[in-house]
Amino acid sequence: MSPKRAASGEAVPGGVWLREPGPASRAPALTRERIVAAAVGVLDAGGTEGLSMRRLADALGVHATSLYWHVAHRDDLLDLALDAVFGEVALPAAPAQSWRAEIGAFMGELRAALLRHPWSAALAVSRPLLGPNALAHSESVYAALARAGLAGLDLRAAAAAVSTYVIGSAAAEAAWRNQGAAAARSAVNDHLRRNADRYPTLAAHAVTGEEDWEAHFARGADAFLAGLATPRPAGPATR
Amino acid sequence: MSPKRAASGEAVPGGVWLREPGPASRAPALTRERIVAAAVGVLDAGGTEGLSMRRLADALGVHATSLYWHVAHRDDLLDLALDAVFGEVALPAAPAQSWRAEIGAFMGELRAALLRHPWSAALAVSRPLLGPNALAHSESVYAALARAGLAGLDLRAAAAAVSTYVIGSAAAEAAWRNQGAAAARSAVNDHLRRNADRYPTLAAHAVTGEEDWEAHFARGADAFLAGLATPRPAGPATR
């Protein structure tokens, strides 16, 4: 695990400073951590499409093919970068608060992390979340819901729904923000108003000005948590 | 709007059958509908990554660059194909049933359509849904929820949550099904069991055998609809 001993020679006190840091003393130059950190940077800058092996290699001062020593495919990079985003979300310190407060807090924090990296939510819906950070959060959500008395299919469905709602909302928000934003929004409004005969309710109720995404999200999350708290009709299918 | 008149010549009764369908009488060969239908086919066969302009052109017996006459970018193709999937979902015929039944039915049908085209859900989370078919469904969801008494932010949040839940669930399901399925599943189970100290609740409650995805989905949808039906605390922020 420790890096190889630096090049040999007589032990001269203070010699480190005099010797050229020969190739043997260079740390591996590339590590998974460095690669993943750089990948997150490239993704933040250019989105999923902007992440190419060559561009990432450039950012690391290295040839593209070198990356394949540390990583099997480009896809692995995406999975690793995504789990790094989950790693930005703190795990609940004290399990003292109510399950509802704990899960509500988790939802808010996960949303914030996903929005800090606008490429991440779209990625999170499209691949199994099995990285250590994602699993750690999954575990704490399961634990909180189990404390709430859920089990079996109810528990699994509730846990899945929690992350589905957060990730899906963040992905939608990121998708809207990505594009021209203001320009796009007014184009949509125009379109709806021009076709008010086909879309009367949309024309009357859909967005007009600046969306308050956070209030929007919180409203849905509230409704959703209220639903989870509602006792299920104890049908025979409950296992 | 009507296609150009076929090549001229003396009007001989029954002559159509005798004349070669010369180049002048060929219909435009490429139309947006044909292109979109072929794109859906290519996507069904090879997923989002499998859709390239050249491959699609091949399927249509045409040169790749010809597509650019009908479509501006590859992205347009994705938007058009996605809206075609929404077009497979029937609009509610009679607005007679309860809003809850209507929306529940819509959710089930949309899920089915998205799963018939496993590439579609992941796409639907990552881009604004502004195609005519998507908007038509959006309109009817808004209308049903407005009938239920929702308005303003409540209405928008509820409508957004409905599609977020359906699309997010379908995307997650498709992602799990895409990969090795059985192999992957048992690998995950092994992984969780090996790390049961880190993930005790997951190891105890997470999937073991075959998932019943539909029951899973329905359970979450029920909880979710129950939450929507729960009256909101009439805070001052309700506009």
Place this chain on the structure above:
DNA sequence: ACCTGAACACCGTTCAAGT
């Protein structure tokens, strides 16, 4: 063990040219 360099089989998109 780790990185390079050349190479292969692809990409999306443009643009001038044909009919």
Place this chain on the structure above:
DNA sequence: ACCTGAACACCGTTCAAGT
């Protein structure tokens, strides 16, 4: 109006080679 063909600037990934 619609399609072709050549061309440009990219891709992910492999593999033999270097150190």
